[in-house]
Amino acid sequence: MKLSFSSWRSSVAASILLITIIFCQCSQKAEPGSEAHIRNVTSAIDDKYLTKADASPGNWVTYGKNYAEDRFSPLNQINKENVERLGLAWSLNLGTTRGIEAxxxxxxxxxxxxxxxxAVYAVDVRTGKKIWTYDPEVPRSTGEKGCCDVVNRGLAMxxxxxxVGTFDGRLISLDAATGKPLWEKLTVDTTKYYTITGAPRVVKGKVIIGNGGAEYGVRGYITxxxxxxGEQAWRFYTVPGDPSKPFESKAMEMAAKTWSxxxxxxxxxxxxxxxxxxxxxxxxFYxxxxxxxxxxxxxxSNGEGDNLFLSSIVAINPDNGEYVWHYQTTPGDTWDYTxxxxxxxxxxxxxxxxxxxxxxxxxxxxxxVLDRITGELLSAEPYTYMNWATHVDKTTGRPVETDFSRYKEKNTVISPGPNGGHNWHPMAYNATTGLVYIPAHINNHFYGHDSNGATGTKLISTFVDGLDIRFDPSSPENMHTGHLLAWNPSTQKAAWVVKYEGTNPFQGPVNGGVVTTGGGLVFQGTGDGRLFAYDAADGTQLWEHxxxxxxxxxxxxxxxxxxQYVSIAVGWGGGPPALWNRFTDDIYPGTIFSFALDSIQSFQAKGVGRRTELIDLxxxxxxxxxxxxxxxxxxNCLGCHGPMGTKGGSIPSLVYSAEGTFGIIEDIVLKGIFLPKGMPDFSGRLSAEDVxxxxxxxxxxxxxxxxxxx
Structure with missing residues (x-):
């Protein structure tokens, strides 16, 4: 069929018009916060972008800010000279009273x-409004599988x-623009007490995720x-399995020689x-x-061997997961020194x-401080009070333990306790000041051997209800306090410290992670409900909210x-004592706070009150x-509800329960009527007499x- 010139011209004109429309549509900037906008900006986060994340200081695209995980932002619009002008730009209630660690x-x-x-949330920073929410529908019955609340520390992009890694052990890929699942993989054996609370990392096109559950009898690995x-590329086990079976790698064969x-x-x-x-x-990859x-x-391990790779820093090849080197910080760990x-x-x-x-x-x-090429120990010095070891031998790289540290002959008070001199709460490094800022602790713990020799699936050593340990503020060995520590890693000496102390023996040790900036600042939230800005050079407090x-x-x-904004997600929770105690009058719903210079928004939220009257029946x-x-x-109950004397944190103290609660206690414990809240169903484990x-x-x-x- 032949086309006339006029028909051909009309056809060409229509095609040009169509191309023009498509070009105009593509060239128009998508509305901020729209599906098209989110898809555009998140699709740009590829391997090259992640490798050079610091080249885009306006964004925060991976858990630790960059692959170095230094949590340093060069932004300086907010600085030491003007930080007192910082005000609330917006806040968003997430509608939950469990812990937020993200x-x-x-x-x-x-x-x-x-x-x-x-749960996963997408929020428009320009408006402070939620864009979408994704609920992975984690079964509430899995709540008891974790030691330290049903928390999650973050995402990868x-x-x-x-x-997102889910509490019940799945790894889920979501469309960032819509929150809809793309693929899902079960990464653990659900018959065991595995959980995932940590953030995945993306390296060279692979999503890497670990897991938790060492308190409850599982074998560690990352995948x-x-x-x-979503196809599995490799898996690296951190401890050896049954030696009668083939080892998964030469690294596991080597590690097995250190176990008994x-x-x-x-x-x-x-x-x-x-x-x-x-x-x-x-x-x-470390x-x-x-x-x-x-x-x-x-x-x-029969009291024998170093037990590799417990309590270790391990370097592996991210292409295939093969072992390169390791350094063990605590050989033969027996104190929960992760x-x-x-x-x-x-x-x-x-x-x-x-x-x-x-x-x-x-x-x-x-x-x-280790050489990250070889794993060579360059230096190791105490950054908090301790009595389990005197120093690290520079020749062997091993801690020199005190004669009572392994509590072999008798139960002993050891410092630090299982909360550690520093826990998961992120520290930050500022190359300008040359300092690392650590949310540090001074604490102890009463360690002893299980008289029954049990090895079971629960903790061998835990807080002993009713144990009379006096907390003498004049004795570091008997203190439970927290502080922000500025540490010089080159000289291995403290530069400055901000102390958080309280009259409650458990008040002060648990505070938030930190970020440091090119404006010469360090920001940290605290357990008693404040956000501080400090001078990164000398620790002077410059602002609080x-x-x-x-x-x-x-x-x-x-x-x-x-x-420039500063944002923090606030929600009390996590491990003991956060599960058991709170340092504010009420438990407030989880909230995102965002601050900017000269902003003046107010914050009003109704706290979820906890009863202050003891039950009297x-x-x-x-x-x-x-x-x-x-x-x-x-x-069965202490791990979540705490010992007597605590006031209740993200989980209530049962001695402050209402009379009606005790009236239905069998229904709660044996029929699971509070399972949607995360309270386990103990039917089959406990009897009516037990309750x-x-x-x-x-x-x-x-x-x-x-x-x-x-």
Missing amino acids: TPLVVDGVMFLTGPWS YKGSLF AYDALT GEWWKYGGGGTAWEAMAFDPELNL LGTGNGSPWDWFHR ATQQLILADLEIEGQNRKVVMQAPKNGFFY ELGGGAVAPPITYLVDGV EVTATADQIKRGQQIYGA SDIKNYLLSSAKVMKEQGN
């Missing part, structure tokens, strides 16, 4: 963060997708999945639930590993030489439309029944506390 991600004014039960398809007994029957532990970093130039399962070295605390990569001048280093302040109380609720998550800072039980109730409570004895123990304790004036 580091938000921000790209071009769109924020992504996680909350309790692994790559080529238009978000990645890499193809970011686009039948450790594999108890899991072994070593879960990699938090610390990760990546050096693109060296092509090395991870920190956790404590043994069970805690007690004598039960776990090395899962944040790893920071930096270049330091040490003894006149420029060294590529990896730094860590793990639980055991020593600050480590009330948050209403306790903060454990770290703040971040970013730039939107030329305006008749006790109808013998002394033996009450004692039995105490034992059952300690084995009655627990009830009378609680009522009896309330009477004693009332007589003592509590």
